[in-house]
Amino acid sequence: MRHPAAMYMGMAVACSDDPVGALVAFREAAYAALGARRDALFEILDALLTGGAVPSPVQLSLVPVHRRGWGSFYAALAHGEVSDAAVERLLEAAERLVKAGTAGYDTETRRGLVVANITGYLATVSSLIYAANYGLHDWALLWPLVVLGIMLALGPVDLSILTGGARGLLPALGGLDMSGIRLVGISAALGLLILSRREILKMAGSPWARWYVLFLAYGTATLVASPDPLEGIRLLLKLTYPLLLFLVVAAPGRTTADVQRLGDWALWGATILLLVNPFVVANGGYAMESGEWLRVWGPGSHHNPFSFYLLAVLLLCVARYRGRGQTRYLLLGGLSVLWIVGTLTRITLLASFVAMAVVALYTAVVDKNKRTLVATLVLGGLMGGLLMEGVLVRTFGYLPGPAELLSLAADPVALYEAINWQGRELLWAILWIAFRQSPWLGGGLGASTNALESAPWLSGGVAHNEYLRLAVDVGVFGSGLFLLAMVAWLRAAVRAARVRSPATDEFALPAIAALAAWALIAITDNAFDYYAPFTQYVAFLVAGAVVTARERLTEEEAGDSEEEPSDAPHGGPDGEEPVLVSRGPAFPGR
Known part of the structure; x- marks a missing residue:
């Protein structure tokens, strides 16, 4: 109005x-x-x-x-x-x-x-929407990797400022902005591209994508029963985009050079954003919490999604430093750590510790790369040393000692009661009641937003827990499908890591760490909503792991066939399917 x-x-x-x-x-x-x-x-x-x-x-x-x-x-x-x-x-x-x-x-x-x-x-609004969508369709259909590279470079940049703020257009119809126009346009174009390319469409039935496709199909079906189908469609688009990116990037015919070039886009974009961000902060891109804690924002991005984006950049930098040994990646990773500290986001600190622990453990046990291990420990220690006090005070209201922290860790109930959830526990209680109304099949995508309308002053209709959000919307059945989809991505990254090539490790290791971070972030934040700052990078890293491992295996098989020609069908020992190689023609489209 x-x-x-x-x-x-x-x-x-x-x-x-x-x-x-x-x-x-x-x-x-x-x-x-x-x-x-x-x-x-x-x-x-x-x-x-x-x-x-x-x-x-x-x-x-x-x-x-x-x-x-x-x-x-x-x-x-x-x-x-x-x-x-x-x-x-x-x-x-x-x-x-x-x-x-x-x-x-x-x-x-x-x-x-x-x-x-x-x-x-x-x-004016309709002309803008038409022109923007037409342009996005045209580019995404003709040069999909260029469009995805731009998306990875833009990262957390909020384009809604171009249309008068978040949902500034057509407020009577639920609101729309340039970020939404971008999401709709690119998703539609990538979907058309996938449907028009048989080899990419077959990829949707691969072990790495089929569970995600089934989850989205079920989520779409639940819109019929949703009490708020408009919000359900919004969530469906945000859930669909990572899979579309995965399918297009991991399509047969993609090469290691292709995905490395996309990684370059992401890191060049991060470099520019982090160098420009001091001017954003100086121009009011920050917030004072409790009159004491300064929390910085990104370019048009809230501190939480900005910190998740920085974590994805940090993981990619560490992986590149590990494989290439170039100091510039270590410097960019250190700059990302400093900006993460500036956001003062509690869940990001925990997710960063877990993600960096994954990298350190792999490096110490499997890779035995002392240089990378030291760099990982230094970056993690720098983040913890600068963030720990502020995070503990924000969490408990005071600075507890080590003995008290251990005591709380030993008593989960006392720990839960001691944490300042900033009203999230009230939201979770509302969502739990909504979940119990239809626990197995869910109330339909958008049902969680509808349930939270009874307490709009707490969150603006945001769940702050993606597990409960999924449970309310798609029930145990839909949540199980999404869990299987994430397990499939994790298996793809782990199997790619077993190939043990520098190019594959550059994607597989950060993909595993990013999936672990996503699982933690989803406990207290809205990772699904942050498709541009975070989840698209998870999908990109997994897709990069699939592409690089597939190319490496193809090279090895080509070398074996030159040494010992054979008319036997393509496959592994005893006719089994080799790792990350689909049935039928090995790599259609190449």
Whole structure:
């Protein structure tokens, strides 16, 4: 409603002989319509009109015109008063002003002026959507790897600023923005590409993708019963994009050079973003939490998804340093660590420790690469040393000692009660109740968002736990399908790591670590929503592992066939299928 209201007010002011005076009078009348805590409510109104859409209402307190803390924001909403009669008088006055300004026109002309104003706005929006989608379709169909390279380079960059903020377009229809247009356009184009290429379509039936395809098919079917199908479609697109990227990148015919080039796109994009981000922070890209902790943002990206993106970049840098030994990757990884510290995100610290532990364990036991092991331990120690105190204080409200931490770790119930979940536990209780209504099949994609509408002040309809979110939406059955899909990706990465080639290790090792990090992040955050900052990188790393391992095995088999020609069918010992090689023609499309 915000944009039509703003246009109506703008028409009222424009029709006045004294526009400035009319605007001042309008604001004074709006202020007079407020009762208790009117100053705080008026700042919220200003923030609402100037700040654009936000994931949760309390984030309006971060808009520059809102000079009070988030506590004042909540207090104003809880105890403030608004006079209905005064608001009605305010709107009637604006209506009279519009009528007075158009007094020289007949009724049909006045109506036409209003319709023209709104129609022009909608025409601009529809033209933008058409042009953007047409361009994305064209590029993605002709040069899919170029489009995916741009997506990997952009990473956490939020494009919604181009369309007036998150869901700034067509708010009456649920909202749309440039990020959504990008997701719809690229997903549609990649889907058409897959359907038009038989070899890629056959890849969808491979052991690495079939469970994911079944999960998406079931999720699509649940939309019929969903209480909020629009939100369900949004979630379905975010869940579909990583698989589409995986299928296109891992398509038969892709080479190690192709996926390494995509990795270059991702790292060059990260380098530019991290060097530019100080200017973003200096221009207000940060938030003060509890008046004490500074948390930095990325370019148009909230601190949490920005930190997940940085973790993916860090893992890719460590893997490249391990295989190539070039110091530039170590420097970029160190820069990523410093920005992760700046985000002060608790779950990212835990996920980083687990991911780096995977890398360190593999390096120490299997690879025995001391240089990489030392670099991994130094980067992990740097992150822990700089982040630990802030994370512990944010988590417990004070700095516990080692003995107290061990005591809490030994008592899961006491640990859960001691952690500051920032209201997440209330959301989880609501979701648990919703899950019990249809535990096996789920309530349909979007059901979790619908369930959380009873407490919009807590999260803005966001679950902050992807396990519960899936359980509510698709039930135990759908959650099991998604678990099998992730296990299939993990098996692909592990089997690729067993090939033991430098090019394969460059993708397989960070893929395993990223999957482990994803499993942890999903406990307290919304990883599915962060398809651009995070999940697309997981899919890319797994696809890269499949491609490099497949090419390596092909080279080995070609060498064996030159030494001992044979007319036997393609296969491994005793006719078994070799690792990562599909049945039928070995690599269709090559």
